[in-house]
Structures are given as C-alpha cells and as structure tokens.
Amino acid sequence: MQNEFIIAISSIFALINPFNSLPQCLLMTEGLSKKTRRKVFSAVILVSFIIVMFFTLTGGFIMHYFFNIEFYHLKVAGGIILIAMGLKKLMFPANVTINLNSTDSDSDIIKKAIIPMAFPMMVGPGTLSTIIVMTNDVGLSTTILSAVIAFVLMFFLFFFSNLIELITGKLILLVVSRIMQVFIVAIGVKILVSGIVGTYQAIILAFP
Numbered sequence: 001m002q003n004e005f006i007i008a009i010s011s012i013f014a015l016i017n018p019f020n021s022l023p024q025c026l027l028m029t030e031g032l033s034k035k036t037r038r039k040v041f042s043a044v045i046l047v048s049f050i051i052v053m054f055f056t057l058t059g060g061f062i063m064h065y066f067f068n069i070e071f072y073h074l075k076v077a078g079g080i081i082l083i084a085m086g087l088k089k090l091m092f093p094a095n096v097t098i099n100l101n102s103t104d105s106d107s108d109i110i111k112k113a114i115i116p117m118a119f120p121m122m123v124g125p126g127t128l129s130t131i132i133v134m135t136n137d138v139g140l141s142t143t144i145l146s147a148v149i150a151f152v153l154m155f156f157l158f159f160f161s162n163l164i165e166l167i168t169g170k171l172i173l174l175v176v177s178r179i180m181q182v183f184i185v186a187i188g189v190k191i192l193v194s195g196i197v198g199t200y201q202a203i204i205l206a207f208p
Helices: 002-016 018-028 034-065 071-091 106-122 125-138 140-159 161-206
Strands: none
Touching: 002 018, 002 125, 002 140, 002 161, 018 034, 018 106, 018 140, 018 161, 034 071, 034 106, 034 125, 034 140, 034 161, 071 125, 071 161, 125 140, 125 161, 140 161
C-alpha cells in the first residue's frame, strides 16, 4: 500500500511535469512583479488542481454511464496519448507565449494566464486520462491524497521559482524536464500494455 502511494505521488508529479512548465511560465510572466507572478502561479496551480479533482471524482462515472467505456479502453487511449505527447515534447519542445501586460490589473493578468498555463500546459488530456485510470487501480482516497501532495510540492516549487531559477538556471530545469518526459513515455507504455492485456482478456471472456 505504501509503495502504491509513493508511486502514485511520483506518477502524478511526473505527469504534471512542473520542470517543463516552470521555465515557460517564468518566461511568460517575465516583466511582472514578484507579487503578481506569485498570484498568477497560485491561481494557475489552484485551477489545475480543481481540474484534476473534478476528473478524479467524476471521470469514472462519466466514462461508464455517458460513454459506456471500460477502463481497459481508456488505458489504451490514455497510453497512446501519453506516449505521443511525451515523445513530441521530448523531441520537438514547443514554446507557448501569451501577452501579459504588467500595466493590466492582477485579475486581468490571471484570466489571461489560466489558459494555457493551467490547461493544457500543466494538466493535459494525457494527465486526466491517467488520473481516471489511477483512481480505478489504486483507489479514490489514495489518488486524491497523492494529488494533494503532488500539488503542494508543485506549489512550493513555483513559489520559490525565482530562487530556483537563480540557483539552477533555465538549462538545468530544461534538462530535468526532458528526463521527466522519458518517465512520462514509460508511464504511457505501462498503461498501454495494461490496456491491451485487459482488452485481450475481455475478448477471451466474450468469446470462450
């Protein structure tokens, strides 16, 4: 149980991959005051957490009762998405830019930053599908607690982003980000294989 809990935390943290989004967020908020930047980061992390919690609590229900999708179907789809997105970001990193004007009010700046910082930079479709799968595999309470801890760690990472950038520089963050992308691809492969096995077992049971 303890091992599953640690794996769940590390998996969520790797999927969100703050080391990938942090350099981009720092670049996108360049020119803003430290206070405004922290407000933006806090809002983005909060919205990301709300999105994750929403899909954690309702994803399985929506999947079953609205779309009649089994978990092994979602594992196949989610695994493919994670592999594709992980490889894309690993080999062809994209720089997302938005126009955040320091003369705007804090509320206007936050509104502009939520999209794309919260979604899809921090929380994308691959992360959400994996969260739903994780809820089924390790349980709702473990997934929720793991997500809370992962987001708390991410909050502190962003809160001290100026210090981290000063100590490590953007290059180190980008290197760690690429390593995280490898882990994301590996998680995608694991989920895809599990989905294929589940699909095969379902076919065998359907046609004995």
